[in-house]
Amino acid sequence: MTSSCLHNSSDPPREHLLHRLYAVQRQYRHISPQAMQRIADEFHLPLSQVASVVAFYAFFSTQPLGRFHILFSNCTSCGYLANGENLLQLLCKQLQTSPGKTRTDELVSIDETSCIGQCDHGASLLVNGIPIAGLNSEKITQIAQLIATAIPLDAWPAHWFEIRDAVHRRELLLTTQPTPGSALRQALKQGIGKTLAEIRQSRLRGRGGAGFDTGTKWQLCREALGDARYVVCNADEGEPGTFKDRVLLRIYAEALFEGMALCAFVIGATRGFIYLRGEYRHLLPHLLTALNRHRNQGLLGVNILGHAGFDFDIDIVAGAGAYICGEESALIESLEGKPGIPRIRPPFPVTHGYLGQPTAVNNVETLIAATHIVAHGSDRFNSVGTPQSPGTKILSVSGDCHSPGIYEYPFGVRIQQILDDCGADDAQAVQIGGPAGKLIAPADFNRAIGFEDLSTGGSFLVFGQQRDLLTIHHNFAHFFAHESCGFCTPCRVGTQLLKNTLANIAAGRGSACDPKELQQLGQIIQRQSHCGLGHSAANHVLDGLQQFPQTFSSHLKQSFSARFDLDQSLASARQLTHRDDADAHLDNG
């Protein structure tokens, strides 16, 4: 495997900064100031850059973590509350520790993290980076015993670590596994112009949600001036409720590599990156093996398929827990070894991307679709879907339904059809495209998936009648406040205010003015923020206020109520004076 090399210095480390930090974290269970200084020296970087990278990514810690480090997902589908009980609290109680703190003997630390992409299997966690899905209280008790007796992970029940991919519906992309090399051979035979024309004729649009025309992107990148060009695969699917890339990376990795090589062929790139979300680091050994197999078949490397001068290879860079790195310019910053703060756009990555050079950033599903299009022709691709949205969309269905999993549909499929297929009998609402997407009510279940109607990156969260939607909103608001990069004021402060206001309403301290407050705050975050995260962070609240106003109003006090709990605010005073008698409390009666 060739390694990443991001430095112009004479003796650059051959490793990516994030990987180096990960290795230190793994060995010492934290990254100390001394380690940061050493790494800064090695990489010829300012210490402040290394420190800001460590502080940015959720999976790095400056305090020692436990030998068993447990991260529970807090997503509405694979989170620790997903099966109706608080499994995080249960495990903490059984191991006599509290969330976010490392037990004093450093045996264990337990915390929560954003969605880990196991939504089709219920409550899930990562133990030292490896997922265990399908949690319930019995399994938690077993885990507690294994940790308490310090049984190493490789002696834990092996079947716990098996990832099952439930693919319930297959269309264009998931019915056939393309023969490795067939698309590339076709491309080499027909040449660059014809290959690009085929992609353009397919009218393939980005599957990450934004829906930019792929052929146009490749053409712009090809035409942009630069010393080098890069292909980047965005495998940072962090939208809660999305797990289709996990399945695609496991089953269709070689079609993805081939899609990247096709893009490289068209735009004239010799290097590509797969930016893999840190939560999927456990897929790394599988991907590296698949990459080697691909190389050995002459489909990557020098003179690909014997075509003189067609050189292209792929490096995999694993992230470290940052949803924002799914935004393409933040992803590129991260690739360059920096905090994932979205760049000012324009210029766009197609002209000024990785290291300032023209870069095509495409979603996993988009690149696999490109392989399909070149191998089988754009006509076949165009034969399904709608006029504005040709082809298919792979959906990650989870939440309150009988058969969560992967569903591939032609664009244009109605929401009700999907609900029927996945066995969601009592849906009160569906969140299309994850927390950043759209919340829809039954009146809109006849609407369709497609760029002209409901555009989505693939997350499809079903909420049954028994769900309290306010809890869902609070969960989403917490997610955005946690994942905001902190760069711009409306998103950094606004997402926090949104979270606090919703928590307040949920705690029964909301006032009649709060819905209007939420509305105004939501619009400011949506309109004034710097990037897509901020633009979409308040969507769920604005949709909720419109579609389900009773979600909020039913929790509100009719008379004035203080935004804070006065008695609770006196807790620190009681602690300081060593008092907890009745007179030290407010008479709430």
Added chain:
Amino acid sequence: MMATIRIDNQEIPFTPGQTIMDAALAAGVYIPHLCHYPGLTPNGNCRLCMVETGNHSVAACITPAVAGQEIRNNTPELNAARTAITQMLFVEGNHICPSCEKTGNCKLQAMAYHLGMLDDHFPQFYQRRELDASHPDILLDRSRCILCDLCVRASREVDNKNVFAIAGRGTNAHLIVNSPSGKLTDSAIAATDLAATVCPVGAVMIKEQGYQVPIGQRIYDCRTIRETGLQEHIDNKNDN
């Protein structure tokens, strides 16, 4: 003939490469801003300079002027949004105007006056943030920092020192010092550096100067932020 944009129906010329902010300031049109300082690379983080063109809201300081653009700037809706953003900055930090040495010279305070902000509106965050008084001449109080990045850019682009960076995500974002101890005294900063004086608020301040100018005679006691904002410019010696 020079290409033009229109801001609130006023025709404004621009040269290629200028942002909306550059063109506006050159023409004497004020667009509220805190994180922008002409002469330093624009950054676009404070979002006070948000203007509208067509259906889009854009930050004037980082958006290139394009011939024929129709821009809305001084509207009640935009000024309401700017007020809310200023209030967000106030509640996020610990801004102690009545006892702050920077009062009267503070741009956040002056912006609040300019926008007619009468209260904080949002609940205070009361965040605990670290104070660094290690340097003999310069105080760093993160409680009053608005994460505008001006000191970061001033240090890199003008002082050639790279003393500051911003680290941490969301409301954990905070200013860090590029020195082995993380303390200002172990960094290369000097009181004469632009990074030591460019701070719009009371986060980075020169020590022992707090009350040399009496309250009542300070910058924004005499002039509005609109007036000063139209005149500011850093002559970057590195540009020559």
